[in-house]
Amino acid sequence: MGRRRRDHAGRMTRILAVLLLALAAGAAGPLNETCPVSGDKADGKITTEIKVGFCCANCKGRFDRDPLAVLRKLERIPVDTCPLSGKPIGDAVSTVTIALCREECRKSFEREPGRYFSKLQSAEKR
Numbered sequence: 001m002g003r004r005r006r007d008h009a010g011r012m013t014r015i016l017a018v019l020l021l022a023l024a025a026g027a028a029g030p031l032n033e034t035c036p037v038s039g040d041k042a043d044g045k046i047t048t049e050i051k052v053g054f055c056c057a058n059c060k061g062r063f064d065r066d067p068l069a070v071l072r073k074l075e076r077i078p079v080d081t082c083p084l085s086g087k088p089i090g091d092a093v094s095t096v097t098i099a100l101c102r103e104e105c106r107k108s109f110e111r112e113p114g115r116y117f118s119k120l121q122s123a124e125k126r
Helices: 002-027 057-065 065-074 102-113 113-117
Strands: 046-054 090-102
Touching: 046 057, 046 065, 046 102, 057 065, 057 090, 065 090, 065 113, 090 113, 102 113
Parallel strands: none
Antiparallel strands: 046 090
């Protein structure tokens, strides 16, 4: 009976940890406060998401620790290769949210995101 309770408690702990991580990731909000297109203040009401695929969980973890550092070095999001290793993309994917100041900027960013990656600034640095 005691072992069964420990197994159940362990499963519940893992489920709770996964849920908390999912909530934290969803509540993170945009990476930036300044619109990368215009340079104006972005209040987070207009956003776009960028999905980045990776070859493995290790590369995804490196990206998740500092996504802006990786994005600033890219001219485009690779479609079939990992941006960190150059290997084919596997199942690991990260999604980041970018804030923009107005709808026209969102459209420009979505047309050519790589053009604006170098202009992304961390929300914490201001």
